[in-house]
Amino acid sequence: MNLKMRLRTVMALLTLFAFTANAQEAAPTMHLTLDKAIELALSENPTMKVAEKEIELKEVSKTEAWQNLLPTVSLTGSVTYNIKVAEIKTSMGSFKMGMDDSNTWNGALQVSLPLYAPAVYQTMSLTKSDLQLAVEKSRGSKIDLVNQVTKAYYQLMLAQDSYNVLNENYKLAETNFNIVNAMYEQGRVSEYDKISAEVQKNSAWPSVVSGKNAVEIAKLQLKVLMGITADIDLVIDDNLKNHEAEMTMAANNEIDLSNNSSLRQIDMQGELLGRQRKLMKTSYLPTLSLVGSYQYQSMSNTNWEINKFNWSNASSLTLSLNIPIFKASNQTQLKSNKIQQYQLAETRINTERMLGMQAQSYIDNMTKSAEQLQSNKNAVELAQKGLEISQKRYDVGRGTILELTNSQVSLTNVKLSYNNTIYDYLVAKSELNKVLGKE
Numbered sequence: 001m002n003l004k005m006r007l008r009t010v011m012a013l014l015t016l017f018a019f020t021a022n023a024q025e026a027a028p029t030m031h032l033t034l035d036k037a038i039e040l041a042l043s044e045n046p047t048m049k050v051a052e053k054e055i056e057l058k059e060v061s062k063t064e065a066w067q068n069l070l071p072t073v074s075l076t077g078s079v080t081y082n083i084k085v086a087e088i089k090t091s092m093g094s095f096k097m098g099m100d101d102s103n104t105w106n107g108a109l110q111v112s113l114p115l116y117a118p119a120v121y122q123t124m125s126l127t128k129s130d131l132q133l134a135v136e137k138s139r140g141s142k143i144d145l146v147n148q149v150t151k152a153y154y155q156l157m158l159a160q161d162s163y164n165v166l167n168e169n170y171k172l173a174e175t176n177f178n179i180v181n182a183m184y185e186q187g188r189v190s191e192y193d194k195i196s197a198e199v200q201k202n203s204a205w206p207s208v209v210s211g212k213n214a215v216e217i218a219k220l221q222l223k224v225l226m227g228i229t230a231d232i233d234l235v236i237d238d239n240l241k242n243h244e245a246e247m248t249m250a251a252n253n254e255i256d257l258s259n260n261s262s263l264r265q266i267d268m269q270g271e272l273l274g275r276q277r278k279l280m281k282t283s284y285l286p287t288l289s290l291v292g293s294y295q296y297q298s299m300s301n302t303n304w305e306i307n308k309f310n311w312s313n314a315s316s317l318t319l320s321l322n323i324p325i326f327k328a329s330n331q332t333q334l335k336s337n338k339i340q341q342y343q344l345a346e347t348r349i350n351t352e353r354m355l356g357m358q359a360q361s362y363i364d365n366m367t368k369s370a371e372q373l374q375s376n377k378n379a380v381e382l383a384q385k386g387l388e389i390s391q392k393r394y395d396v397g398r399g400t401i402l403e404l405t406n407s408q409v410s411l412t413n414v415k416l417s418y419n420n421t422i423y424d425y426l427v428a429k430s431e432l433n434k435v436l437g438k439e
Helices: 002-025 034-044 046-069 118-185 191-226 240-252 261-284 328-395 401-436
Strands: 029-032 072-082 087-090 093-096 102-116 233-236 287-301 312-322
Touching (some): 034 046, 034 191, 118 191, 118 240, 118 401, 191 233, 240 328
Antiparallel strands (some): 072 102, 287 312
């Protein structure tokens, strides 16, 4: 009986392991290009969703502004119980304003229409400028997100290419060790050569592990920017070498900051401050409105039988003109607005200088990378040839194990340098596009 129980337990565990393995194999895989990554990020990233809602909010504010020109209608009603009514005493006698111990019912309809409201007109212009600023902020968020996704995509490509180089280096070191070990067993090489080859192989493995971790981290970062779940595996059928042709266009970039989102936002903020100043000045202007009212009331009722009350009605039409004379805070607000405009102007000058310097530095980095590319390509070819020569020299007994390991390390380093050169160019290009405001 115990044996049967054990067999059942083993079968259950095997079934569970098989199910887990199938679940892992069934994990969804997404083949990704840069355009697809950007498209997903723009549709799924929370930053863009928040920016879209901000535009909707400004649209509502714009609608709310012009609705202040529409007439307002109010309906009021009241019931008052008069314990003791007011009494007017004059030299000719006293008069009571109603009856004690009575109730008064009152209903009124009032319609108000602004005829001349300068503050409302300026508020409408202000909300329009505010909406334009929100649209530009959304555009700036889009450009920034595209830049982040592009750099993360290139970072993943760099991690993958570097991992491939390190993995090739390990396999080469493993092959060399197998060859040297076989030669050692035949008595053709010393134990020192065998130990050196084994050390070279073992020291290459941690770099492979680190490279694999770098790939996983780069994938996770790209997933976060794209707004997708972590259980989806990303596959990029691309490598840095495919972008080598782009590096010939480094000298064709010109610095034009007219589309830079930061500068455009500053300009729009300046326009917004100008609108706010005009709005503040409307506090010196008169306002004109037309108010119509209709009132229906019943007074001096000693009971609560509404159907027996005596009702009366009254109506009026009022043209109201309000002319402001003096308000001390108006001058203070205008002065504060002027200081803010000065600060914004100085901020724009400094921002433009900084952006110009950044753009030039990115162009310089692109030019430098383009110039280094051919040198790196030649270095890879020479290092590959050097490795082949050192391997042949060692095979015929004319070379040393030190020459072989050094040539292997040199090839790995120049390949990594080649990948980094292309990566540096692509990142600098992405940063330049962000500064220039290219979408």
